[in-house]
Amino acid sequence: MPKEISFLEISELNPVLIDVRSGREYLADHIPGAFNVPLLNDLERAEVGIVYKQHGASKAKMLALNMVSPKLPEMIETIKGLADGKPVVVYCWRGGLRSYSIASVLSIMGISVFRLEGGYKKFRKQVTQFFEDSVNNVLVVNIHGLAGTGKTEVIRELINLRAPAVDLERLADHRGSVFGHIGLTSQPTQKAFETRLFYALANLTRASCCILECESRRIGKLLLPITLQKAMQSGKNILIYDTLENRARRLVEEYTRSGLETLAQTHQALAGLKDRLGIAKVKSIQNMIQQGNLVEAAKLLLTDYYDPLYKYPNQPSPDYELCINNCNAEETARIICHHLKITLKNN
Structure with missing residues (x-):
C-alpha cells in the first residue's frame, strides 16, 4: 500500500507531483509544478457522477474501472517518463480512490510513489489558513x-x-x-x-x-x-x-x-x-x-x-x-x- 506524505514533507523529498484529477479541476487550480495525468477526463468524470447519483457507488466504481483500465498502460508510461527516476507524489481531490488506485498500480510496477495526504482539498485549506493567520504578521x-x-x-x-x-x-x-x-x-x-x-x-x-x-x-x-x-x-x-x-x-x-x-x-x-x-x-x-x-x-x-x-x-x-x-x-x-x-x- 502506497505511503501518505504531508504537503510540508514534499520539499524534503523533491518529487515529481502528479495530479490525477480531470483537466477542468486542474485548470481551476493545482499545486505549482504538478503535471496533469487525469484518471478520468471531464466528460467521463461527469458521467461517473451521474451514475453515482442515480445508481449508487458500486455501479459508478465499475463504470470508472471500465473507463480507466484501457488507459492504464499509457498513463503508467507517461508518469514514468515524467518521473525520470525521481519519487512520485500522486494527488486527487481529497486523497481518495483516484489517487489510491493509480498509486497502487505505480507501486506494483516498482515505482517509488507516495499519496498526498488529504489531496488538493487539504492543500487548499493550508493556503486559506496562511492568509487567515500568517499574513497578519x-x-x-x-x-x-x-x-x-x-x-x-x-x-x-x-x-x-x-x-x-x-x-x-x-x-x-x-x-x-x-x-x-x-x-x-x-x-x-x-x-x-x-x-x-x-x-x-x-x-x-x-x-x-x-x-x-x-x-x-x-x-x-x-x-x-x-x-x-x-x-x-x-x-x-x-x-x-x-x-x-x-x-x-x-x-x-x-x-x-x-x-x-x-x-x-x-x-x-x-x-x-x-x-x-x-x-x-x-x-x-x-x-x-x-x-x-x-x-x-x-x-x-x-x-x-x-x-x-x-x-x-x-x-x-x-x-x-x-x-x-x-x-x-x-x-x-x-x-x-x-x-x-x-x-x-x-x-
Missing part, C-alpha cells in the same frame, strides 16, 4: 505612484536584487486598470491566483518586510485576500514620481509590445471610457493612436483619466516616508533597499 511596504511612474519596473528590479518584493501584477496577469489586460494572457482563477500568492509570500516569511506595488483589492477580475489588503493599509508607504513625458513613454512601451493586437484591444478599452471622458475626447485619443501619435495619446490619457482617478502627488510629499524621482528603475530599487535596511534596523 507581515510588514508591508507599499510602492505608490501615478500611472507610468514605473512602479512595476521598480518591483521587478527589487526582485532582481533579491529584496523581499512580490510582483502582484505578474501573479494576476493584469496591470490593475481598465487597460490592464492588454497584451497579456487571460487571468488565472481566483483559487489559482491565491495559490501563486501563497507561494510568493510564504517564501518571504523570514524577511523583515514584503514590498508590494500599491493596488486596490481588485486586480482585473481577481481579489486580494482581505487580510493582505489590511496589512497593506497599515504598512509603510513610499512614493515614486516622474515627468509626464517619461510616464507617457513608459506607457507606450508597456502597451505596444504585442503589436497590432494590442492596438485593437486599446481601442476597445477606450470605448468603455466614453462616460468618463466624453465621446469627443475618446475619439480624439483613438485618432491619435490610429495616426501613430502614441505618446501624445498617452499624455492625454494620463492627464484626463489616470491622474484624476489615482490622485497621487507627482512630486515629493510629506505623506510618504520616502519619495524618489524614478529616472532609473534599478537605481530607485537600490535607494529603497538602502532606506529599508536603515529604517527597519532602527525599528
Whole structure:
C-alpha cells in the first residue's frame, strides 16, 4: 500500500507531483509544478457522477474501472517518463480512490510513489489558513505612484536584487486598470491566483518586510485576500514620481509590445471610457493612436483619466516616508533597499 506524505514533507523529498484529477479541476487550480495525468477526463468524470447519483457507488466504481483500465498502460508510461527516476507524489481531490488506485498500480510496477495526504482539498485549506493567520504578521511596504511612474519596473528590479518584493501584477496577469489586460494572457482563477500568492509570500516569511506595488483589492477580475489588503493599509508607504513625458513613454512601451493586437484591444478599452471622458475626447485619443501619435495619446490619457482617478502627488510629499524621482528603475530599487535596511534596523 502506497505511503501518505504531508504537503510540508514534499520539499524534503523533491518529487515529481502528479495530479490525477480531470483537466477542468486542474485548470481551476493545482499545486505549482504538478503535471496533469487525469484518471478520468471531464466528460467521463461527469458521467461517473451521474451514475453515482442515480445508481449508487458500486455501479459508478465499475463504470470508472471500465473507463480507466484501457488507459492504464499509457498513463503508467507517461508518469514514468515524467518521473525520470525521481519519487512520485500522486494527488486527487481529497486523497481518495483516484489517487489510491493509480498509486497502487505505480507501486506494483516498482515505482517509488507516495499519496498526498488529504489531496488538493487539504492543500487548499493550508493556503486559506496562511492568509487567515500568517499574513497578519507581515510588514508591508507599499510602492505608490501615478500611472507610468514605473512602479512595476521598480518591483521587478527589487526582485532582481533579491529584496523581499512580490510582483502582484505578474501573479494576476493584469496591470490593475481598465487597460490592464492588454497584451497579456487571460487571468488565472481566483483559487489559482491565491495559490501563486501563497507561494510568493510564504517564501518571504523570514524577511523583515514584503514590498508590494500599491493596488486596490481588485486586480482585473481577481481579489486580494482581505487580510493582505489590511496589512497593506497599515504598512509603510513610499512614493515614486516622474515627468509626464517619461510616464507617457513608459506607457507606450508597456502597451505596444504585442503589436497590432494590442492596438485593437486599446481601442476597445477606450470605448468603455466614453462616460468618463466624453465621446469627443475618446475619439480624439483613438485618432491619435490610429495616426501613430502614441505618446501624445498617452499624455492625454494620463492627464484626463489616470491622474484624476489615482490622485497621487507627482512630486515629493510629506505623506510618504520616502519619495524618489524614478529616472532609473534599478537605481530607485537600490535607494529603497538602502532606506529599508536603515529604517527597519532602527525599528
